[in-house]
Amino acid sequence: MNENTRAIVVSQFGGPEVLEWQESELPPLGPTDVLVRHTAVGLNFIDVYHRTGLYPLELPFTPGVEAAGIIEAVGSNVDDLSPGERVAYTGNGPPGSYSEKRVLPRTRLARLPDAIDDRTAAAIMLKGCTVEYLVNRTFPISAGDVVLLHAAAGGVGLIASQWLNALGARVIGTVGSEEKGELARTSGCDEVILYRVEDVADRVREITDGRGVDVVYDSVGAATFEASIKSLRPRGMMVTFGNASGPVPPVPPLLLSQSGSLFLTRPVLAHHYTDPTEAAEGIAKLFDMVLSGKVTPLIGQEYSLSDVSKAHQDLEHRKTVGSTVLTT
Ligand code: NDP
Numbered sequence: 001m002n003e004n005t006r007a008i009v010v011s012q013f014g015g016p017e018v019l020e021w022q023e024s025e026l027p028p029l030g031p032t033d034v035l036v037r038h039t040a041v042g043l044n045f046i047d048v049y050h051r052t053g054l055y056p057l058e059l060p061f062t063p064g065v066e067a068a069g070i071i072e073a074v075g076s077n078v079d080d081l082s083p084g085e086r087v088a089y090t091g092n093g094p095p096g097s098y099s100e101k102r103v104l105p106r107t108r109l110a111r112l113p114d115a116i117d118d119r120t121a122a123a124i125m126l127k128g129c130t131v132e133y134l135v136n137r138t139f140p141i142s143a144g145d146v147v148l149l150h151a152a153a154g155g156v157g158l159i160a161s162q163w164l165n166a167l168g169a170r171v172i173g174t175v176g177s178e179e180k181g182e183l184a185r186t187s188g189c190d191e192v193i194l195y196r197v198e199d200v201a202d203r204v205r206e207i208t209d210g211r212g213v214d215v216v217y218d219s220v221g222a223a224t225f226e227a228s229i230k231s232l233r234p235r236g237m238m239v240t241f242g243n244a245s246g247p248v249p250p251v252p253p254l255l256l257s258q259s260g261s262l263f264l265t266r267p268v269l270a271h272h273y274t275d276p277t278e279a280a281e282g283i284a285k286l287f288d289m290v291l292s293g294k295v296t297p298l299i300g301q302e303y304s305l306s307d308v309s310k311a312h313q314d315l316e317h318r319k320t321v322g323s324t325v326l327t328t
Pocket of ligand 1: 157
């Protein structure tokens with residue numbers, strides 16, 4: 001008989017109330033699998049899209065795309081990891097991290113360096129890998145590039161502010177409050193725009209002496225798309241990589257020519273980490289940034305995993321800052 005675990009299960013799409021704490025059975029451990037006991041799980045906005053069905057998954061499912069933990073058992077063909085070792089993983093595979101224990105393919109796991117504790121790992125794996133591909137692969141940043149970064153005090157946002165700053169970019173961050181603005185500044189934003197009281201595109205033109213920015217990293221989606229397009233220099237790059245305010249409606253190609261022959265991309269992690277080698281390279285770069293002190297993730301709030309519906313409410317109501325960690 002297979003081992004049991006407790007996990008959050010979604011049996012129908014909906015609000016935070018559909019996140020139910022249940023007993024469930026673990027699948028058998030295959031020869032190339034590893035059984036991990038989670039110690040810290042990361043909360044991400046993508047978990048909200050999965051819960052609501054914006055990114056539809058087959059029901060029922062356990063959400064969650066990043067976590068850290070300790071190995072309890074390894075399959076017969078796994079010879080480079082052992083029980084007791086600390087590991088973590090990011091979102092390049094099916095969700096399921098909202099659970100006490102989980103069976104995962106060995107190829108998804110990264111061994112954690114001693115200097116990165118489990119909570120920190122849970123705070124950075126998906127968010128930090130996302131920043132890694134955005135700044136290195138989607139639009140490779142050079143020193144002196146001017147960047148507009150939305151939700152600069154969020155989980156992805158604070159890591160991006162620090163990483164962009166370390167690469168020598170000039171970072172203009174947008175935030176929803178003075179407190180978040182302070183946090184964004186201390187994390188590497190050179191300029192902060194309070195979008196509730198300032199016009200984002202006008203302020204960007206002022207700050208850049210009319211030129212516009214080289215690239216926009218926009219995870220807010222519907223609410224910010226227009227201002228983002230208006231903030232770019234000719235031939236600038238619009239990177240729309242999330243939908244915190246709702247998905248961006250269809251865009252006519254003529255808008256891009258009329259706005260300055262712009263480039264538009266809608267990237268996801270899975271297409272940048274298409275195989276274990278690409279993923280390992282990205283994760284290694286992320287660990288380097290953390291170990292060198294260039295990226296110091298902020299865990300703004302913690303919840304117990306069984307109380308994750310409260311964490312979802314706070315994330316959706318813009319009450320969180322930095323990363324959120326769920327503990328088992
Ligand atoms: P955040 O911590 O950034 O939380 C979302 C933030 O967005 C809020 O705190 C809020 O900040 C801002 N926001 C603006 N408008 C809204 C709105 N209407 N509703 C809710 N929030 C709003 O979340 P994450 O760090 O987990 O994720 C950030 C984004 O990155 C998400 O859109 C996510 O989907 C995307 N992402 C994309 C990936 C990809 O590969 N494409 C991978 C990982 C994440 P403020 O108060 O300052 O406005």
